[in-house]
Amino acid sequence: MSELDALQATLADEHAALYTYGVLGARTSQAASPTLFDALTTGYRRHRARRDQLRLYVLDAGAEPVAAEVAYVVDDALQQPAQLERAALDLETASTGTLLALVATSSGAVRGWALTEAVWSSTWLLGYGGTPTTWPGAPELDA
């Protein structure tokens, strides 16, 4: 996979992640679950910035950034704070893996940026009830 292909794949994932974060935030009561609401808001902003940077990297590579889908599937059954938190945890766990894949297929500034974002996602998921692991984003190394 080329660096451009990896950038486009990561951007496609970010479109989905941003949509999902929006839905999770909309289902969270700021009054009843202020900590979760704030965490989801921070996550949404981070992923929005991530999406914007990926678009720039793709444009710099001379390609048209992949567009977001009209909508993404987010389970309607996710309504309780613990369920929403779990969904955010799964999102950041998946993002870590996607960004590590970009690390593997990139170099220079793109790799450095992907590294920073991967470390951020792997650490941020702790706030959603995650626990430290030995090989975040590379579970096959734990086998």
Add this chain to the structure above:
Amino acid sequence: MPALPESRRVSRRATVGAALALPVVAAGCDIDPPRRRGEGPGVVRLTPDEELVVATAADLALARAVIEGATLAVPALAVTLTPLSQAHAAHADVLSGVVPPRPPGTASPDPVLDPPRLPADRDRALRRVLRSEQQLVRDVLRRCGQAESGDLARVLASLAASTSQHSAALSAPATAAVGGAG
């Protein structure tokens, strides 16, 4: 930490070994790097990526020594630091599988270092560990950027992410997850 079955060790070695384009012998024997032209027996010149692996293995040995020093100074920290220690043991295990064999008389790439003497104060000992881990993250991230092999870069990135996770968990106050706490 229980010893991993041989098949699993070879699988993980193969992952990192492939990253360095080193021949990995499935029987689990030592990896024998090809001798460079003009070099006599006993001389092992490392590639840039191999040097990154050796340097990271050395840093992991240092980090583990600091953790041991903290648990010696404050035995109650053993429970808290065991997950981190086990993670670093696993990190070192994967990296050690692809370090070329050293000539006789040279230092081991995975040395066992004497633990530093730390104060018998929980907070001070823990801060020492955290500083050590933060330095490890910085060094590994730098080497990740330098790695020529994408697969090696990914391994180092995951190692850095794991260290960052453990450091964050050590730094955080003991609270419930955000969803449960509201």
